[in-house]
Amino acid sequence: MxxxxxxxxxxxxxxxxxxxxxxxxxxxxxxxxxxxxxxxxxxxxxxxxxxxxFKIRGGWHRLTDLSDGERGRGVVAVSSGNHAQGVAWAARELGSAATIVMPNDAPQVKLAGTRALGAEIVLYDRPGGELRDEVAAKLVDETGATLVHAYGxxxxxxxxxxxxxxxxxxxxxxxxxxxxxxxxxxxxxxxxxxxxxxxxxxxxxxxxxxxxxxxxxxxxxxxxxxxxxxxxxxxxxxxxxxxxxxxxxxxxxxxxxxxxxxxxxxxxxxxxxxxxxxxxxxxxxxxxxxxxxxxxxxxxxxxxxxxxxxxxxxxxxxxxx
CATH class of the missing domain: 3.40.50.1100 (Rossmann fold)
Structure with a gap:
């Protein structure tokens, strides 16, 4: 991707x-x-x-470097929970929308924390082998949002x-x-x-x-x-x-x-x-x-x-x- x-x-x-x-x-x-x-x-x-x-660090650095137009189109991230919350926290602070692709077996504490920060969650089936990056790529193509990859x-x-x-x-x-x-x-x-x-x-x-x-x-x-x-x-x-x-x-x-x-x-x-x-x-x-x-x-x-x-x-x- x-x-x-x-x-x-x-x-x-x-x-x-x-x-x-x-x-x-x-x-x-x-x-x-x-x-x-x-x-x-x-x-x-x-x-x-x-x-x-620690994921709050990368989320903040990435989102604060987006242009106003990019922030307006929102961001997409893939995460089991910590990167999700880092991106969601930064998006909330900056007034941007965040959509997070998360595995359906992610810990409930991480799912709840991400939702509490105002992000929209799209679940995928990790045990079933669904490709999370493909799910995220489709969302990016549909919305024009910026992908904030968890490590790449x-x-x-x-x-x-x-x-x-x-x-x-x-x-x-x-x-x-x-x-x-x-x-x-x-x-x-x-x-x-x-x-x-x-x-x-x-x-x-x-x-x-x-x-x-x-x-x-x-x-x-x-x-x-x-x-x-x-x-x-x-x-x-x-x-x-x-x-x-x-x-x-x-x-x-x-x-x-x-x-x-x-x-x-x-x-x-x-x-x-x-x-x-x-x-x-x-x-x-x-x-x-x-x-x-x-x-x-x-x-x-x-x-x-x-x-x-x-x-x-x-x-x-x-x-x-």
């Missing part, structure tokens, strides 16, 4: 500009110190954003990278490495542009680790035909886009895959030690650190990317059920 990703490439300067725009409307999220395996690490609590996830858009990549600008400012220097949950790679690519001296470590659920395998192979490798079930709805991306891979290839560290139990353990750690609620995908990077799968030092930053989890599901995880 053709979209704005073909028109420009994301840059460090773009990330800095996105960070300046976001700083005018939102305070920086906390950078919390904690100890893991005897090392101090810094946890970036993006779960405390107004929409409960240069403005979105730059916006997500603003979290890295904040981390460097909060630490007073660039971190040694940034460990980040990875779906399509928008956040990881943005962080790589934001902090060119830092090692970027993308973390994915086991069986959905296409970025890890792509970086190892030197070319984009999609998820296999029968990926296993995962609670990480936010990280179920079948393949990254060239725009993301071009930034990360030769730049990011080898990716890491984490198990469902390691992710649950990270959710329990964040709740017990930090008093933070993390959704499964939002806890993936922390899971890699706790499981000893990434190197840690006093300047390692870990992105806690989201906290939008159904209450009943979270209660079962915390209880160890």
């Amino acid at each position: 053709a979209h704005s990703a073909s028109l420009r490439k994301p840059t460090h300067a773009g990330v800095v500009r996105a960070a300046e725009k976001i700083a005018r409307i939102l305070p920086p999220t906390p950078l919390l110190p904690t100890e893991i395996r005897g090392s101090r690490v810094w946890l970036k609590a993006e779960s405390l954003q107004p929409i409960g996830a 858009d240069p403005w979105v990549i730059e916006g997500q990278g603003s979290a890295g600008i904040e981390i460097a400012e909060q630490l007073g220097e660039e971190p040694t490495r940034i460990v980040a949950p990875c779906g399509g790679g928008g956040l990881s690519a943005g962080l790589a542009l934001a902090c060119p001296g830092a090692e970027i470590v993308p973390v994915e659920p086991e069986g959905w680790d296409d970025m890890r395998r792509s970086l190892a192979a030197g070319e984009i490798v999609p998820v296999g035909p029968t990926p296993p079930p995962t609670a990480c709805d936010a990280l179920q991306t079948l393949a990254t886009f060239p725009i993301n891979f071009e930034v990360l290839h030769g730049r990011a560290a080898p990716g890491v895959a984490v198990s469902e139990e390691e992710i649950r353990e990270a959710q329990r750690f964040a709740f017990a030690r930090l008093k933070l609620v993390l959704e499964p995908g939002g806890a993936a990077a922390l899971a890699a650190a706790l499981a000893g799968k990434v190197e840690l030092d006093g300047r390692t930053a870990i992105i806690l990317s989201g906290g939008n989890v159904d209450a009943a599901a979270f209660a079962r995880i915390i209880a160890g059920i």
Whole structure:
């Protein structure tokens, strides 16, 4: 599907500009110190954003760069929930209409949050193999709206990278490495542009680790035909886009895959030690650190990317059920 990703490439300067725009409307999220395996690490609590996830960054940067005419025609996005809410929040603030293509098995908390922000939701059948990008492309063709892709858009990549600008400012220097949950790679690519001296470590659920395998192979490798079930709805991306891979290839560290139990353990750690609620995908990077799968030092930053989890599901995880 053709979209704005073909028109420009994301840059460090773009990330800095996105960070300046976001700083005018939102305070920086906390950078919390904690100890893991005897090392101090810094946890970036993006779960405390107004929409409960970092996706507000890319949504705001993209929509504020639209012309008045483009805003008047509205925007279309595809998302399981966090990007949906980021785009819907930005659209509401800017007086634009947002239509979000969401899977019918998205968590109810994310569906409700997106509707509460005033967006129109179009559901598609993820288990049935319906192609969400085709649904979105049809809406764009019918309405003239702008597609705001969840990860394959240069403005979105730059916006997500603003979290890295904040981390460097909060630490007073660039971190040694940034460990980040990875779906399509928008956040990881943005962080790589934001902090060119830092090692970027993308973390994915086991069986959905296409970025890890792509970086190892030197070319984009999609998820296999029968990926296993995962609670990480936010990280179920079948393949990254060239725009993301071009930034990360030769730049990011080898990716890491984490198990469902390691992710649950990270959710329990964040709740017990930090008093933070993390959704499964939002806890993936922390899971890699706790499981000893990434190197840690006093300047390692870990992105806690989201906290939008159904209450009943979270209660079962915390209880160890």
